[in-house]
Amino acid sequence: MKRLQEKATLGGGCFWCLEAAFLELRGVIDVVPGYAGGHVPNPTYEQVCTGTTGHAEVVQITFDPEELSYADLLHIFFALHDPTTPNRQGNDVGPQYRSIILYHDAIQHQTAQALIQELENSRTYALPIVTEVRPFTAFYPAEPYHHRYYQRHPWQPYCQVVIAPKLAKLRRQFAQRLAKPFS
Secondary structure (H helix, E strand, O other), X not given: OOOOOEEEEEEEOOHHHHHHHHOOEOOEEEEEEEEEOOOOOOOOHHHHHOOOOOOEEEEEEEEOOOOOOHHHHHHHHHHHOOOOOOOEEOOXXXXXXXXXXXXXXXXXXXXXXXXXXXXXHOOOOOOOOOOEXXXXXXXXXXXXXXXXXXXXXXXXXXXXXXXXXXXXHHHHHHOOOOEOOOO
């Protein structure tokens, strides 16, 4: 039996963090780091880091909507980063680190807008949410050395100081409903 598959494209700071977190979720089939939301075709990491291409570091998630809904993905996305800081996540500064949802269809668009409104109404964050919600146009996979970065370099200082705490938070908040069994 073939699994249903949908795509979600999300940016919330460094793509290494989001990739590591989303890879742990039941229902996620694949996560690819890359670039989207800009105006330069086939950008390189070095170009995106200049902040002049318009691209954000994003992850493109392939998931089974029967196991994990798009709304659940977005709840996790908002829990993993600060959607109130324009062009910044922690020490990562620049438009390439902005919070962005690139929706693939009208249902994803409506779901994203509704969740943002719900978070704003509940005053989940002290500051307004600045997450961009834009139509998906193109995705450019990152260079191979970025793929599965945390899995390949768990003891690298950035991984220990930034990514590992995000994974711990994910495991605490979502282990019961969404996470794959941890070994």
